[in-house]
Amino acid sequence: MNRNQQLFEQAKKIIPGGVNSPVRAFGSVGGVPRFIKKAAGAYVWDEDDVQYIDYVGSWGPAIVGHAHPEVIEAVREAALGGLSFGAPTAAEVQIAEEIAKLVPSVEQVRLVSSGTEATMSAIRLARGFTGRDNIIKFEGCYHGHSDSLLVKAGSGLLTFGNPSSAGVPADFTKHTLVLPYNDVAALQQTFAEIGDSVACVILEPIAGNMNMIQPSAEFIQTLRRLTEQHGAVLIYDEVMTGFRVALGGAQSLHGITPDLTTMGKVIGGGMPLAAFGGRADIMACISPLGGVYQAGTLSGNPVAVAAGLKTLEIIQRPGFYEQLAKHTQMLCHGLNAVAQEAGLPFCSQSVGGMFGLYFADAVPQSYAEMAASNTEHFKQFFHGMLDHQIAFGPSAFEACFMSAAHTPEHIADTIGVAAEVFTQMVRG
Ligand code: PMP
Numbered sequence: 001m002n003r004n005q006q007l008f009e010q011a012k013k014i015i016p017g018g019v020n021s022p023v024r025a026f027g028s029v030g031g032v033p034r035f036i037k038k039a040a041g042a043y044v045w046d047e048d049d050v051q052y053i054d055y056v057g058s059w060g061p062a063i064v065g066h067a068h069p070e071v072i073e074a075v076r077e078a079a080l081g082g083l084s085f086g087a088p089t090a091a092e093v094q095i096a097e098e099i100a101k102l103v104p105s106v107e108q109v110r111l112v113s114s115g116t117e118a119t120m121s122a123i124r125l126a127r128g129f130t131g132r133d134n135i136i137k138f139e140g141c142y143h144g145h146s147d148s149l150l151v152k153a154g155s156g157l158l159t160f161g162n163p164s165s166a167g168v169p170a171d172f173t174k175h176t177l178v179l180p181y182n183d184v185a186a187l188q189q190t191f192a193e194i195g196d197s198v199a200c201v202i203l204e205p206i207a208g209n210m211n212m213i214q215p216s217a218e219f220i221q222t223l224r225r226l227t228e229q230h231g232a233v234l235i236y237d238e239v240m241t242g243f244r245v246a247l248g249g250a251q252s253l254h255g256i257t258p259d260l261t262t263m264g265k266v267i268g269g270g271m272p273l274a275a276f277g278g279r280a281d282i283m284a285c286i287s288p289l290g291g292v293y294q295a296g297t298l299s300g301n302p303v304a305v306a307a308g309l310k311t312l313e314i315i316q317r318p319g320f321y322e323q324l325a326k327h328t329q330m331l332c333h334g335l336n337a338v339a340q341e342a343g344l345p346f347c348s349q350s351v352g353g354m355f356g357l358y359f360a361d362a363v364p365q366s367y368a369e370m371a372a373s374n375t376e377h378f379k380q381f382f383h384g385m386l387d388h389q390i391a392f393g394p395s396a397f398e399a400c401f402m403s404a405a406h407t408p409e410h411i412a413d414t415i416g417v418a419a420e421v422f423t424q425m426v427r428g
Contacts, residue, residue, distance in 0.1 A: 003047040007035045029379045029394045034386075039066035041405035044391065052391040053410050057401035059393070060208075060240050060265035063324070063353060064314045065405025071269050071310045078306030084298055092300035095309050099267065099275060102312070104248055105236070105257045109277030110286060111300040115239035115264035116144025118274040119202065121286075121294045122260045123148065126200035126233035128292035129282045134160075134194065136201040136232075138181040140210030140367030143202055143237050143262075153178035157186055158193060181207060182219045182365050187226060195230035200260075202235040205250035208399035209240070210367045212349065212356030217254075224256050233282065239264035239274065240399065243312070245352035247321055253351070269311030271304035320404065324353040327411060328402040331355065334415035342422035345374065353402045357381075357392070370397065377425060384421030390414055 001009075011018035019025045019033065026033045034046040042065060044054045057063065064071065078091075092111060100106045112118050123135055123146075135148065143149045151161035151173045161178045163170060177194075179186045181203075191198070201223060207213040227234040236258035241250040243266035251258060259282060264274035277283065287293045298304075314320070328350040335357065339346035348357045356363070359377035364370040378396035385392060390413075392400055 004035050005032050007047055008032050023393070023395055023398070026394045028375070028396070029382050031383060033394070034391070041065040041067075042403060042407070042410050050389060052386070052389045053406070053414060054391045055400045055402065055414075056391055056393050057403055058265075058270055059398075060244060060354075060401050061268060061270045062401070062403050063244060063266050064269070064311055065403045066270075068269075068311075068314065068405075070314065071307050074306045074310035075271070075303055078303045081302065083303055084301055086297060089300065089302055089305070091302060091305045091309060095267075095305050095312070096277075098309065098312050099263065099277060102248055102316075103238075103242065103261055103263070103277070104251055105259070105261050105279075106277035107280040108283035109275050110283070110294065111305070112274045112276065112294075112296055113272045113298050113301065113304070114144070115237075115262065115274050116146055117296065118239060118262035118264055118276040119143040119149065119235075119237055120146035122235050122262050122276040123200060123202065124294065125276070125282060125285060125292050126235060126260065128290070129285045130199045130231065130233060132197055132199035132232075133175045134177060134197045135175060135199055136177045136179060136190065138203050138207075139178050140181055140213070140370065141202075141204045141207055141237070142209035143204075144239075147172040148176050149202075151176040151178055153180075157189060180366055180368070181210075181213060182216055184216075184218050184222050187219070187222055191226040191230055195226065195232065198227075198230060198232040200233040200235050201227055202237055204240065205236045205238065205254060205256070205258075206241050206245055206351055206354070208354060210370045210397050211358060211364065211373075212351070212354060212399040213364055213366065213370065214349070214351065215254075216365070220254055220256055224258075227259075233260055234258045235260045235262065237262045241354065242266060243315055244354050244401070247315060250351075266311060266315070267308045268304050269307035271301070271307040272298070273301065273304035273308050314404075321352060324402060324404055325350070327406055327408065328353055328355050330408065331402065331411045331414060334411065335418050338415055338419035339422050342419065342426050344377070344422045344426050346377075346422070350402075355400050355402065357400060359396070380425050381418075381421055384424065385414075385417060388417040388421070390417055
């Protein structure tokens with residue numbers, strides 16, 4: 001048994017499934033998860049001292065590369081001054097101003113510690129602001145694990161959803177309607193029938209939790225128009241896409257101004273930091289100003305804020321996103337080319353530093369299309385790459401992430417290994 005195997009056995013005795021977040025357990029791809037010992041730049045090392053080129057990037061935060069020296073120094077300095085005060089700080093004001101400067105829709109912002117908290121709070125706020133209960137989400141979009149968001153689609157368009165997790169009372173999800181992503185007709189029908197009872201619509205403006213799926217222009221424009229007409233709050237969940245697909249997030253690419261935006265991942269640079277923000281009149285409904293309660297012992301944690309501020313400084317340097325997007329495209333184009341040469345049904349696409357790999361003939365536009373892709377091929381690809389020290393997320397339904405530390409050499413290596421793996425997959 002190697003050390004990864006030993007640790008997994010040991011972990012399973014004391015931590016359910018051996019992991020602190022389910023996807024880490026390799027459940028859908030099989031095999032033993034790699035226990036990570038350290039990370040630097042584009043690499044992670046496992047407990048057997050095997051080095052991998054990493055396209056997981058902690059599921060998005062590591063945009064400047066792992067353990068960036070300037071971020072580490074900022075964290076070290078902040079930590080020396082104390083780990084948490086439970087009182088306001090100058091640095092949290094600074095990062096709030098920075099977020100408002102960069103994200104077009106944000107006039108006011110509040111810091112929290114996880115994406116789950118950000119979306120849960122934004123939804124409570126939208127309900128408090130509108131005085132309405134119903135919320136709409138889309139099939140395949142993930143917004144964290146709060147009760148009212150763990151919902152399976154109902155059996156018909158206007159059927160409210162059932163819990164998708166044990167432990168969530170049906171009463172808690174009876175106000176959540178789940179619609180198919182990119183389905184304009186479903187949106188129109190729903191708003192025509194119940195639009196005036198909708199508190200908010202929440203969506204991933206570029207979905208990253210059913211692999212990467214982009215919205216059509218018509219879909220997001222219709223969504224903005226209908227929410228505005230019916231007085232429903234539009235929430236862009238940019239926990240993944242914020243500062244990832246572009247400096248101003250997906251909203252800056254789409255030219256859409258949502259009412260509220262949730263952020264996480266990149267804003268903490270790898271530390272537990274997230275945020276929700278938006279229109280000042282809506283944000284004014286939060287306690288202590290308004291009646292919507294929301295709080296956190298570690299909210300605006302000084303060490304997390306220091307990591308976030310430094311990360312936000314680095315990503316604003318000239319050429320940062322141009323290079324990131326160019327490298328991500330380079331990888332996707334290369335993978336498409338070698339898959340085609342091998343004769344394997346495969347395609348990929350990217351936006352900024354986020355990309356999707358699909359074992360399908362065409363890029364999927366919805367959860368149903370994504371679910372029809374070849375997950376067996378994904379498994380083979382995943383393990384083939386991992387055996388050659390290249391790490392992608394252990395699920396066909398996750399997006400992948402490039403960092404500024406990935407060089408054209410890393411990308412060429414990745415494409416070279418993929419060519420071998422694809423060829424082997426075709427030969428069987
Ligand atoms: N929203 C989106 C779009 C996400 O991708 C995630 C996490 N992957 C969350 C919310 C939840 O964030 P967290 O895991 O920090 O609670």
